[in-house]
Each structure stands twice: as C-alpha cells, then as structure tokens.
Amino acid sequence: MSWTFGSVAVVGAGAIGLYYGARLAAAGNDVRFLLRSDYDAVKRDGIRVESVAGDLHLEEVKAYLTPEEIGPVDLVIVAWKTTSNDLFGKILPPLLHEQTQVLTLQNGLGNCERLAEIVRPDQILGALCFVCLNRLAPGFVSHTAGGRISVGEYANDGRGRAEEIARRFSAAGIPTDAAASLAEAQWKKLVWNVPFNGLAIAEGGVTTDVLLSSPEVEGEIRALMSEVVTAARAQGLALEDSLIDFNIERTRPMGPYRPSSMIDYVEGREVEFDSIWGEPLRRAKAAGVEVPHMERLAERIRVRLGADG
Known part of the structure; x- marks a missing residue:
C-alpha cells in the first residue's frame, strides 16, 4: 500500500x-x-x-x-x-x-x-x-x-x-x-562534515575559506576525507575517492562560510560532537579501520570544547 x-x-x-x-x-x-x-x-x-x-x-x-x-x-x-x-x-x-x-x-x-x-x-x-x-x-x-x-x-x-x-x-x-541506501548517503555527508565542521572548531573558530587557504590544512582535510571513505567501504558502502575532490571544489566558491558546528562553538552552544565525530569513529573502529586523523581531530575538538566550555 x-x-x-x-x-x-x-x-x-x-x-x-x-x-x-x-x-x-x-x-x-x-x-x-x-x-x-x-x-x-x-x-x-x-x-x-x-x-x-x-x-x-x-x-x-x-x-x-x-x-x-x-x-x-x-x-x-x-x-x-x-x-x-x-x-x-x-x-x-x-x-x-x-x-x-x-x-x-x-x-x-x-x-x-x-x-x-x-x-x-x-x-x-x-x-x-x-x-x-x-x-x-x-x-x-x-x-x-x-x-x-x-x-x-x-x-x-x-x-x-x-x-x-x-x-x-x-x-x-x-x-x-x-x-x-540511507547509510551510504549519511557517510557521503560525513565526508564533508567531519573535516570542515571539525577543523573549523579545532582551528579556533574559522570559516571554510580560511581552512582551504592553508595547503597544510587542506592536506589534513583530504586525509580526513580519505579515512571517512575507507571506513564507509569497510561497512559495505560504495563511496568513491572522487568524493574528496568533489567536496573540496564545491566548498571553495562558498567563500567565508561558517559551518553549523563552528557557529555553535563560537556562540557557546552545545556542539553535536557524538553524532558527527564520536559515532562515526566508533563505527570505523568496529569495522577494523585505522583512522588516526579522525582520532586526532576528535581529541582536538574535545580540548577546544573543554577549554572553552
């Protein structure tokens, strides 16, 4: 019906x-x-x-x-x-x-x-x-x-x-x-959310253009995206490597965009840590995937939230 x-x-x-x-x-x-x-x-x-x-x-x-x-x-x-x-x-x-x-x-x-x-x-x-x-x-x-x-x-x-x-x-x-596949769509969104929302907080509350202006930070963005793609594949989800370039290039024209989690951080509101970083990290580990960049980012965010909370 x-x-x-x-x-x-x-x-x-x-x-x-x-x-x-x-x-x-x-x-x-x-x-x-x-x-x-x-x-x-x-x-x-x-x-x-x-x-x-x-x-x-x-x-x-x-x-x-x-x-x-x-x-x-x-x-x-x-x-x-x-x-x-x-x-x-x-x-x-x-x-x-x-x-x-x-x-x-x-x-x-x-x-x-x-x-x-x-x-x-x-x-x-x-x-x-x-x-x-x-x-x-x-x-x-x-x-x-x-x-x-x-x-x-x-x-x-x-x-x-x-x-x-x-x-x-x-x-x-x-x-x-x-x-x-809802799960596949969710992980595709995480390819953007994990690095851009996360690094915007970890770097002290900055916009996406600031993140992409640094070759070193862009390299970290790419490493994080690669780990998200790998974690998704380990769970049987068909994410392609092309998502990395796609998400970076679609972000450049956004200019000084303020990711939602960064706004919550700078305005003193509770940040969606568990759903965007905590749970994906747990599922990656459960799938047997090593994700050192995601782990370091999660710790940097915890430090920021603790220091400013």
Whole structure:
C-alpha cells in the first residue's frame, strides 16, 4: 500500500527547519511549526528567507508552543540539533498516529536508532541536506548556496515513502532525491562534515575559506576525507575517492562560510560532537579501520570544547 502525507509538523525551527518548512508551506502544504525562542517574532512577522533560489516571506505561519497544540500529523520533520535528542520521548508522542512518518534532517549517525526507541523502524526516514543556511535573527534565514536533500528509508517496506517525500518536496521547490541506501548517503555527508565542521572548531573558530587557504590544512582535510571513505567501504558502502575532490571544489566558491558546528562553538552552544565525530569513529573502529586523523581531530575538538566550555 502506498503512502502520502497531508499534515506536517516541523520540530526544531532553526535555519534548517525554518527554511524547508517555509518552502513547503509556501507551496500550499499544511505545515505546523513547533517554536520556542522564535515564537513571538514568527507570530508577529512570519518567516523571512533571503535565498539564492528566490526570496520568500511567509506572512501567516501556523506556529505553536507545545506538541499537544499541534496534535497528530502525517509527517514529522525533526530539524533540531542532535544534542536535543533526549527530548524525543517528550516531544514526539503527541504528534504521532499509527502511520505517522518521522523524517530526521539531522547531521551525523545514530539519530534513526534513537528514533527507533519511540516509533517503528518502518516509520523512520533520514535525510541529508546539502545546503548553506544561517539563521540571522528570529524567523529570518539566509540561504546562500545549495539546497538539495537526499531522503532514505531506515527500513524499506516497499511503500515508496522516500520517493513520495522526494516528489512532494521537489514540487515545493526543494530539489530532493530518494536515496537507495540511507547509510551510504549519511557517510557521503560525513565526508564533508567531519573535516570542515571539525577543523573549523579545532582551528579556533574559522570559516571554510580560511581552512582551504592553508595547503597544510587542506592536506589534513583530504586525509580526513580519505579515512571517512575507507571506513564507509569497510561497512559495505560504495563511496568513491572522487568524493574528496568533489567536496573540496564545491566548498571553495562558498567563500567565508561558517559551518553549523563552528557557529555553535563560537556562540557557546552545545556542539553535536557524538553524532558527527564520536559515532562515526566508533563505527570505523568496529569495522577494523585505522583512522588516526579522525582520532586526532576528535581529541582536538574535545580540548577546544573543554577549554572553552
């Protein structure tokens, strides 16, 4: 039996949740936003997006303060930082009915496994967002590059859930594809996230152009990417060496881009250490892969977080 969705709840309305939720709502979908600090501003002014794909001002927003006010929906989009995953048990149940699907747009590994403690595996999807977004003010997002999403099913049940989300998101102006392997897509995203988010912190809070301006640091980026690719292959995932050049060359035109983890670090917020570096490192070791560059980077990040925490 095929699946589709009508109502949508966006949980975690930072840059990712605001941007993709606003795009879906502007296309006429029933999108409900669970907000905290942005609630008053969004109720008053709506959601504003300055975007390379076209500016957007969603004036009327379905904004709520509690999941109970939203009620059960067909699709829950989880867009908060992985550091908030301990709240799954409190936030998700009021949003669920028997066939609700939960789509996590979060970074790193381990998020679907956490969701599986709350809902069935055939209710879980993961997505990787290849996009440059920054939340500049409450309800105000800057979109400077990218925007593509790759969606995969945690447990494929033949209902075409990822394909349907890709179709509906694409119709709303969000370029989206259905990934044949969610795990492969997750590791492909880590090829960028591990070095660029990590070294931006380890080097003291710098932008991607600063990292790439140093031949020594670029060499470290390439070494880290190579270890991520090797770790993925050891788990039976088909990652190609060409991902290294591809990710470096697509980063150069971004200019002084601030990776999301670097922003969290410099602004004193909790960093998504475990999902982006801790869990990938554990899985690499479990697969029998030596990853000395990843180990050193993880230790450098721990030192930075400890010294500035």
